[in-house]
Amino acid sequence: MDVMSDVKATRATRLREKSGARRQQQKAEVRRALLDAASGLFLEHGLTGFSLRGVAERVGYSATTVYLYFENKDDLLFAISLDGFEQFGQALQTAYETTADPVERIGALGRAYIAFGVAHPAHYRLMFMERGEFLTKTNPHDQKPTSDAFGILVRAVHEAHAAGRVRPGNPMDLVYTLWAGVHGLVALTLCVPMLNEADLTIRTDHLLDVLFSGFAEKAR
Amino acid sequence: MDVMSDVKATRATRLREKSGARRQQQKAEVRRALLDAASGLFLEHGLTGFSLRGVAERVGYSATTVYLYFENKDDLLFAISLDGFEQFGQALQTAYETTADPVERIGALGRAYIAFGVAHPAHYRLMFMERGEFLTKTNPHDQKPTSDAFGILVRAVHEAHAAGRVRPGNPMDLVYTLWAGVHGLVALTLCVPMLNEADLTIRTDHLLDVLFSGFAEKAR
DNA sequence: TGACAAAGATAACGGTGTTAAGTAAAGTAT
DNA sequence: ATACTTTACTTAACACCGTTATCTTTGTCA
Secondary structure, three states: OHHHHHHHHHHHHHHHHHHHHHHHHHHHHHHHHHHHHHHHHHHHHOOOOOOHHHHHHHHOOOHHHHHHOOOOHHHHHHHHHHHHHHHHHHHHHHHHOOOOOHHHHHHHHHHHHHHHHHHOHHHHHHHHHHOHHHHHOOOOOOOOOOOOHHHHHHHHHHHHHHOOOOOOOOHHHHHHHHHHHHHHHHHHHHHOOOOOOOOHHHHHHHHHHHHHHHHHOOOO | OHHHHHHHHHHHHHHHHHHHHHHHHHHHHHHHHHHHHHHHHHHHHOOOOOOHHHHHHHHOOOHHHHHHOOOOHHHHHHHHHHHHHHHHHHHHHHHHOOOOOHHHHHHHHHHHHHHHHHHOHHHHHHHHHHOHHHHOOOOOOOOOOOOOHHHHHHHHHHHHHHOOOOOOOOHHHHHHHHHHHHHHHHHHHHHOOOOOHHHHHHHHHHHHHHHHHHHHOOOO
């Protein structure tokens, strides 16, 4: 009996720990399912056609259940944007590693930036146009340092600056000018109907060409 | 009888026309009041805090009355954007006339563009970020040719091109590159919290400087 | 004065985000 | 095994939204 109870106790404890971990894992799974459904609905229908009720229906839950896994609609959108920032950071990181030349590197980053924007319009809109505040919002889950896309760009420009490949002055000015250029091109492509995506490569080439000519100019 | 009826008919027609004109004028006045209220509410609370019920309440009408003067919410927003485009076009026109030098002219246009964007953020967001399709939507009232801001920019660049002051090639590429640059700077300033408006002039100077260095470069 | 058209208001439908209260199941301790 | 508690989820409801259909009022004209 004592032996039995002992066995049962240990097994119960193990089960409790196991079940606690499993509960946590199950909770994470449901959260992930909700997030995937939300991402899908958002990528398909954009911000306007994105509703909590729609997300819930997709997973077979009630609408209010979403509030058990996310603070509110904005929190869910932020989670979606985090996935976007993750992808975006990896794309920039890959571009960064394609070449060792500081100037070519910046060009690769610019092209990767634009390519991501037009390839993931819903994500890009959310991250940089509709919810710009997400850029500076700190990740509460704090899991991954959300591969710092901005940091990659800053580093690349600093390296080109240190190598004397760009005009003297505050390198951050170059960062913002470059960012403005690529963001402007992406944003206009996504928003303005007259700028079809067909001639985007021409405009990309021209923009980067002009920017680099301006960047490269030596002191005045 | 025929004479009398004739006289009565003409007077009746005149009266009808007169009263018809006044009715039309009154209708235009109410429409204008609604539009002003809508603009105010929109400029104060942005697109999210903008509702037909709010507009109606501001004028003391019922919400459904708005539909007697505007097709729907989007039509009302479009009317607001038309006012914005009017102001915007005039600002660019003024900038165009500040100087006769083709290159300086483009610089003045760029600065006017950015100045308008940060001075009228709600209008700018609506016109170029949230409802970019309004750019190419034709004005149904067809009253004013909505002073063509884009045309002014295109003309300025063509003139600089014709004067041999910018790099050879398709001038429209320069137009889009310039547009991307200034729009990018405005859009980031409006959306990204880390880009406070304090250093905007520095960034503006730097952006235009880089762009013009790139523009001015002669053939390769 | 009576017919008619215009202007406006009410009521309602289906949709939204969000909160409060209820329910059924699972876990836990005695 | 039973009683208590926590968890997961649902239903009901509130306040808002855009939009439409159906009144009621008002003014114009013969």
